[in-house]
Amino acid sequence: MRLLIAGIGLIGARHLAHAQAMEGIDVVGVIDPVLQQTDFPHFAAIEQVKVEADAIVIATPSHLHADHAEAAAARGWHMLIEKPVAHDMEAAVRITRAADAASVQTLVGHHRRHHARVAELKAMLEAGAIGTPILASMIWAMRKPDGYFEGNWRSGSDGSPVMINLVHEVDLLRHLFGEVTGVAGFGSNAQRGAARVESGAVALAFEGGMTASIAFADSALSPWGFEAGTGENPNIGTTGEDYLRITGRDGSVGFPSLTVWGGVPDWSQPAVPQLPKKTAPNVPLVAQLEHFADVVAGCSAPLVSAADATQTLRVTLQIEAAVAPRSEAAA
Numbered sequence: 487m488r489l490l491i492a493g494i495g496l497i498g499a500r501h502l503a504h505a506q507a508m509e510g511i512d513v514v515g516v517i518d519p520v521l522q523q524t525d526f527p528h529f530a531a532i533e534q535v536k537v538e539a540d541a542i543v544i545a546t547p548s549h550l551h552a553d554h555a556e557a558a559a560a561r562g563w564h565m566l567i568e569k570p571v572a573h574d575m576e577a578a579v580r581i582t583r584a585a586d587a588a589s590v591q592t593l594v595g596h597h598r599r600h601h602a603r604v605a606e607l608k609a610m611l612e613a614g615a616i617g618t619p620i621l622a623s624m625i626w627a628m629r630k631p632d633g634y635f636e637g638n639w640r641s642g643s644d645g646s647p648v649m650i651n652l653v654h655e656v657d658l659l660r661h662l663f664g665e666v667t668g669v670a671g672f673g674s675n676a677q678r679g680a681a682r683v684e685s686g687a688v689a690l691a692f693e694g695g696m697t698a699s700i701a702f703a704d705s706a707l708s709p710w711g712f713e714a715g716t717g718e719n720p721n722i723g724t725t726g727e728d729y730l731r732i733t734g735r736d737g738s739v740g741f742p743s744l745t746v747w748g749g750v751p752d753w754s755q756p757a758v759p760q761l762p763k764k765t766a767p768n769v770p771l772v773a774q775l776e777h778f779a780d781v782v783a784g785c786s787a788p789l790v791s792a793a794d795a796t797q798t799l800r801v802t803l804q805i806e807a808a809v810a811p812r813s814e815a816a817a
């Protein structure tokens with residue numbers, strides 16, 4: 487796969503490092519207006535690319551995804567677009583429309599779906615390890631350093647943890663339990679007082695009667711979060727603690743430990759814990775690039791197309807509206 491990477495920032499640099507090390511991927515150019523030094527052919531804008539390519543990673547700021555996807559589709563490049571697929575629904579629809587018109591594939595960077603432990607959890611649920619899922623309860627609470635918000639695009643409402651972090655959780659829950667049919671929530675900005683939500687509680691309803699809750703904060707120190715539990719992100723400390731509990735008719739499971747509680751008929755006896763044998767961990771960003779190469783080669787359908795990710799965006803935007811702190815909602 488002859489690959490371009492647009493946006494060599496926080497996540498684009500990680501894609502570049504992985505792509506460089508992978509057999510079968512030839513990085514033919516990088517695109518970024520502020521990049522100083524690189525070993526690759528460098529272009530300041532997508533429109534200026536002068537090399538032949540099969541595909542592009544779009545890791546530019548989210549509000550530029552639709553413009554960049556349209557430019558990529560016009561050149562016939564398949565695209566891996568970072569999450570969220572776009573910043574609003576109109577832009578997300580533009581992406582699918584442009585890709586369909588150009589007959590190119592889209593894959594969206596909800597890389598958790600490529601995590602080996604997530605695949606195991608999904609397989610366990612589908613095999614009936616806990617019976618019909620009834621409830622899920624998640625807590626994602628991380629204290630982000632003050633510098634994360636200072637002097638950059640995250641200082642205002644764009645720094646909300648809903649679009650940055652919860653979008654991953656929403657996609658994970660949709661991946662496990664299907665479409666969301668209802669959203670409610672409360673949010674707060676009581677600690678930092680900035681013009682964005684920083685903590686809150688969300689309730690989700692799924693088709694089929696399953697419900698889930700997400701308690702979230704980017705202002706609280708805790709051992710609970712996907713990244714902390716799985717060790718997936720090199721920039722976030724690892725605790726190995728479960729942050730997601732799923733209960734079903736016949737038992738329950740914690741993630742990422744995959745501890746299953748069950749073996750008893752009802753509340754008259756204590757549920758018994760069982761720890762299944764787990765497969766070796768993988769690097770989801772690498773697994774995602776491998777999958778992207780298969781999609782580009784025509785061997786696989788995208789695990790998360792732009793149309794699919796648009797549904798994750800829809801729910802995430804509904805959460806953002808539901809948890810907007812009162813002062814922000816009134817403004």
Ligand SMILES: NC(=O)c1ccc[n+]([C@@H]2O[C@H](COP(=O)([O-])OP(=O)(O)OC[C@H]3O[C@@H](n4cnc5c(N)ncnc54)[C@H](O)[C@@H]3O)[C@@H](O)[C@H]2O)c1
Nearest residue numbers: 493494495496497498517518520545546547548568569570
């Ligand atoms: N999958 C994940 O876990 C994950 C993690 C972080 C960010 N993201 C997503 O990746 C995207 C980028 O986020 P980031 O944190 O890396 O941002 P960033 O600000 O660190 O990097 C963005 C880069 O894009 C470049 N850029 C800006 N305009 C451009 C243009 N017109 N053409 C080419 N390059 C341009 C900037 O110079 C910068 O280097 C966002 O959509 C974000 O939501 C995903």
